[in-house]
């Protein structure tokens with residue numbers, strides 16, 4: 501695919517080739533028109549950071565330094581990489597959907613993630629000259645299933661529909677956080693991209709959360725197995741917020757490229773620019789706990805309840821990266837930890853239990869009830 505692109509039409513050709521290459525049957529979404537959609541963004545002026553009060557940067561050349569432009573490019577192609585990665589992860593699930601409704605939900609999620617990738621590439625190709633075109637092309641060359649997506653979460657296996665629902669509930673929730681933080685961006689085309697993407701993201705979260713509630717309501721899959729999927733994807737979601745102490749997050753903030761999750765309502769500037777990732781991760785964790793509490797409300801009293809794994813568990817990024825902590829947050833020796841991982845993450849034994857349940861069908865209730 502090492503083809504140079506001169507304009508966005510060239511990029512579109514590569515996009516359709518990418519769909520084919522990952523085995524996504526485009527005829528399944530033939531009535532859907534992929535398009536870049538921009539709205540008015542959060543307003544004309546920069547809302548936070550060193551350039552607060554300036555007009556937002558309309559063009560890359562309005563941005564004062566090359567350093568800043570390079571960082572912004574980086575931020576945009578990292579976001580784009582997640583969008584294409586998720587469709588690659590989900591590509592084999594279409595024929596495994598438990599009902600036609602769920603199949604339609606999956607297809608909608610996939611086509612919208614593809615549109616998000618399309619949108620980021622439109623921003624890259626229209627604004628960043630040759631380097632933007634190169635990065636937009638590279639976004640269609642990496643592959644989740646070859647382990648070459650930029651962030652670990654987007655190289656993980658999404659093996660079945662429980663994976664998909666837990667993923668949309670918690671990894672797409674990270675997506676909501678990232679998009680919300682980019683919404684007030686000082687780079688206007690990025691800010692103006694986020695509103696429509698966030699609207700689409702809300703459906704992904706709904707699909708995940710209501711899907712998990714429907715699994716609980718049907719009562720065919722044990723809470724112990726569901727908990728393992730939560731352990732897998734929440735720990736992955738914690739990683740997605742990056743290092744606990746991050747100088748690049750501080751720079752993104754100072755330059756107005758990426759705000760806080762609650763930037764729109766925050767009453768004061770951040771106390772510690774070095775800890776922005778950590779703060780966002782804490783908010784995400786709190787929201788995860790609320791979602792899990794809602795799910796627990798529909799679990800019968802005599803059954804175990806779901807919970808969020810401790811933030812130290814199974815981390816690959818940040819202060820706890822590579823360290824051995826249990827899902828309750830207790831330190832463990834290496835052999836005990838290895839055994840623990842086998843017990844608390846989904847594995848071959850669980851797949852054996854799940855296979856006949858998937859085959860028998862009706863393992864998701866038709867609606868989520870009150871959950």
Ligand SMILES: [Fe+2]
Nearest residue numbers: 583613616675
């Ligand atoms: Fe997305």
Ligand SMILES: [Fe+2]
Nearest residue numbers: 672675701704
């Ligand atoms: Fe999403």
